Amino acid sequence: MADVTYRPRPLLRTLLGEVLRRRRLEQERTLAEVARDACVSVQYLSEVERGRKEASSEIVAAVCDSLGIGLADLLAEVGRDLTAHRAPVLRLETARLRRVVHAPRGSRSGDVVLLAA
Secondary structure, three states, rough: OOOOOOOOOHHHHHHHHHHHHHHHHHEEEEEEEHHHHHOOOHHHHHHOOOOOOOHHHHHHHHHHHHHHHOHHHHHHHHHHHHHHOOOOOOHHHHHHHHHHHHOOOOOOOOOOOOOOO
């Protein structure tokens, strides 16, 4: 059977925080500067950036305004990062073919069942 490595699905809050941090660092701004402009505490913004807090839409909008980025741009970047974390998909027909080709002698033939969580 094919070697498939499964990665746990990242949380939306984790990806959102990573993008916000990346954008802030690209602008060479400190947590304190962005937090002040967004009217949130430095500690809270730090937790959001580390994916430990689930920020409300109002907080995300305030941080986006502070960074000068549009919400659509933020979400598009999060979407690209999410796509990069997507687990590989193995089609059932491909798995059947691989089993037939790689089946050891004397093994029983049958359908391959793939379960994905």
